[in-house]
Amino acid sequence: MSFENLNLHPLILKAIIDSGYTAPTPVQAQAIPELIAGHDIMASAQTGTGKTAAFMLPALHRLATPSQVHSRGPRVLVLTPTRELALQVSEAAAKYGKHLSRVKVVSILGGMPYPLQNKLLSQPVDILVATPGRLIDHIQRGRIDFSRLEMLVLDEADRMLDMGFIDDVERIASATPAARQTLLFSATLDSAIDKIATRLLKSPKRIRIATQQARLDNIEQRLHYVDDISHKNRLLDHLLRDMALKQAIVFTATKRDADTLADNLSAQGHEAAALHGDMNQRDRTRTLTKLRHGDLRVLVATDVAARGIDVVGITHVINFDLPKFAEDYVHRIGRTGRAGASGIAVSFASGKDGINLKRIERFTGQRIASHVVPGLEPRFKPRPGVGGMSGGAPSVAHKRSRTWSNDSSARGADSAHGNWDNSRSRPFGDNRQNTRGNVAGNTFRNSSVPSPYFRSK
Ligand code: AMP
Numbered sequence: 001m002s003f004e005n006l007n008l009h010p011l012i013l014k015a016i017i018d019s020g021y022t023a024p025t026p027v028q029a030q031a032i033p034e035l036i037a038g039h040d041i042m043a044s045a046q047t048g049t050g051k052t053a054a055f056m057l058p059a060l061h062r063l064a065t066p067s068q069v070h071s072r073g074p075r076v077l078v079l080t081p082t083r084e085l086a087l088q089v090s091e092a093a094a095k096y097g098k099h100l101s102r103v104k105v106v107s108i109l110g111g112m113p114y115p116l117q118n119k120l121l122s123q124p125v126d127i128l129v130a131t132p133g134r135l136i137d138h139i140q141r142g143r144i145d146f147s148r149l150e151m152l153v154l155d156e157a158d159r160m161l162d163m164g165f166i167d168d169v170e171r172i173a174s175a176t177p178a179a180r181q182t183l184l185f186s187a188t189l190d191s192a193i194d195k196i197a198t199r200l201l202k203s204p205k206r207i208r209i210a211t212q213q214a215r216l217d218n219i220e221q222r223l224h225y226v227d228d229i230s231h232k233n234r235l236l237d238h239l240l241r242d243m244a245l246k247q248a249i250v251f252t253a254t255k256r257d258a259d260t261l262a263d264n265l266s267a268q269g270h271e272a273a274a275l276h277g278d279m280n281q282r283d284r285t286r287t288l289t290k291l292r293h294g295d296l297r298v299l300v301a302t303d304v305a306a307r308g309i310d311v312v313g314i315t316h317v318i319n320f321d322l323p324k325f326a327e328d329y330v331h332r333i334g335r336t337g338r339a340g341a342s343g344i345a346v347s348f349a350s351g352k353d354g355i356n357l358k359r360i361e362r363f364t365g366q367r368i369a370s371h372v373v374p375g376l377e378p379r380f381k382p383r384p385g386v387g388g389m390s391g392g393a394p395s396v397a398h399k400r401s402r403t404w405s406n407d408s409s410a411r412g413a414d415s416a417h418g419n420w421d422n423s424r425s426r427p428f429g430d431n432r433q434n435t436r437g438n439v440a441g442n443t444f445r446n447s448s449v450p451s452p453y454f455r456s457k
Helices: 010-019 026-036 051-062 083-096 114-122 132-140 157-162 166-174 191-200 210-216 229-240 255-267 281-292 326-333 351-364 408-417
Strands: 041-044 076-079 102-108 127-130 151-154 181-186 205-208 219-225 247-251 272-275 298-301 314-319 343-349 369-371 438-441
Touching: 010 051, 010 083, 026 041, 026 051, 026 181, 026 205, 026 351, 051 076, 051 083, 051 151, 051 181, 076 166, 083 102, 083 127, 102 114, 102 132, 114 132, 127 132, 132 166, 151 191, 157 166, 157 181, 157 191, 166 191, 181 191, 229 247, 229 255, 229 314, 229 343, 255 272, 255 298, 272 281, 314 326, 326 343, 326 351, 343 351
Parallel strands: 041 181, 041 205, 076 127, 076 151, 102 127, 102 438, 151 181, 219 343, 219 369, 247 298, 247 314, 272 298, 314 343
Antiparallel strands: none
């Protein structure tokens, strides 16, 4: 994933390059496309994950399209628990918006003089960053017009909850238009945060970062392109004959496929058995006991049946069929690399799997490097613009870097099977001809060249 794939406004992209960022962090790679598509999100991401840019970049991008509502009030409101965080957010807005013009950022914080804040609020505002208590004061005095508010960001919602700000947050939210887009960021997504989300967000997409990243570190992920079922079967047979494979779980899409594949593998001489939800409990327990005791080398399973299997001897997970949901991919491959061991996760993907694969990579924030087995090369070659896939030469196995920033191995893998975002059209319509603006705020004023993408004020 690169920033170019995210379809952000070119002048925002320029500021990202100036900042020296080479690739989006996992929370950015997952959140930005959902936000540009207009969804609400709730994300578990701590400070240090790049969460501020994850919401600020789409917020600035949103401002590229003129508001339909005649008002001077804010279009984006960011609520933070502390003054320090509010200032960081305002600085990020200035940094990422520095090439844009006429975008005004205002911070309203407790402990600051009212007259200056009153003056700032009497002028046009685009992005308002505030701590809840002081903002409530201004709302009660009728100083803020939220009629054109489009995006509400609750940053560090768990801390706002701990600090007793949640009633204020809810009152503020109720003063804004119901049609707004709402984003909630929190270090943890527990039941208290869920309750707030239920009241304030609409069908939010959930994004979880820290735990998954940690879990996948010791698992080498590989991709094999496949032409058809017989190609899959031959590849699987080859992989299972590898002496380094001690025990494996092979995932299929359906219970029936699990049974058929287990039978076929047994017929080929592999020590294999199926595990799925249609089996009775006694058979399931017997199969799992054999797996645990090392008496079964290959388990062919469906997602539900394999959840929670914790067997240290599993060296390989093979996705014979890719899972439908990215979250299941993480559960599946987490069956290997247990108890500090390392593991290998192999996925088979055909020409139809491009979008699925892209979702998985966005979810994990990691590219899966493609591999070939000599003599079993796919006829199918992912090409730019074909079936959503683009590509190049598949690479030889290598261990992925553990960090998201400056990850040259990840970039190598990126080019190995390409960019599936090419077909996305740019979100800007004819407005780009008639619009201009600038970035300004109580502390940040940029005198950049007026952008043709922004409206006059
Ligand atoms: P945050 O989690 O928003 O507090 O950001 C933590 C730090 O990561 C900040 O210093 C950002 O400048 C930096 N940062 C944000 N996005 C990226 C990126 N894509 N690549 C490298 N650094 C980043």
